[in-house]
Amino acid sequence: MPLLALSAHRAWVALSDIPINGATALLVVLPLALRPLRWRLVLLAVAVGILIDVDHAVAARSIRLEAMLSLPVRPATHSLLFAALASLVGWAVSRRAVVAWIILAALVSHLLRDASGYGTPLLWPLEASTRIPAALYPAGVAALFGLSWLIRARGAAPRRLPDAEP
Numbered sequence: 001m002p003l004l005a006l007s008a009h010r011a012w013v014a015l016s017d018i019p020i021n022g023a024t025a026l027l028v029v030l031p032l033a034l035r036p037l038r039w040r041l042v043l044l045a046v047a048v049g050i051l052i053d054v055d056h057a058v059a060a061r062s063i064r065l066e067a068m069l070s071l072p073v074r075p076a077t078h079s080l081l082f083a084a085l086a087s088l089v090g091w092a093v094s095r096r097a098v099v100a101w102i103i104l105a106a107l108v109s110h111l112l113r114d115a116s117g118y119g120t121p122l123l124w125p126l127e128a129s130t131r132i133p134a135a136l137y138p139a140g141v142a143a144l145f146g147l148s149w150l151i152r153a154r155g156a157a158p159r160r161l162p163d164a165e166p
């Protein structure tokens, strides 16, 4: 394959990550963002799912796609530890558990996709790069969606009135 075609293919694959990661992040929090439509939560999920990849530019010290794609391993910010910390920061700033969950779910959906493809420092600092079976990506997305649905169902359930004293 000619070098130019290979680069174009790699660029296409890398750029296609942006809408796929955004859509996956939205999917996993959909039960919390619909009925009524909560635009802020939608935008938060999509932004978090996409913007984590800014760490590639920071690590590569370049916004050139080739420089970002030539990193030997993804930055440590592509880890479950970072996802948990970012979620805590979201909670500390907003004081809303739903915001913390949306950040966590969006980031974990992104990490699952990366880890099922090329490998990512999912378990950093324990492992520099972890690759998971491809089937764990859709399974993880389904699990995150289910958890969002449970959170929604629990929050939307009518509060039981306290029993009347006899």
Ligand SMILES: [Zn+2]
Binding pocket: 052, 053, 078, 110, 114
């Ligand atoms: Zn990524």
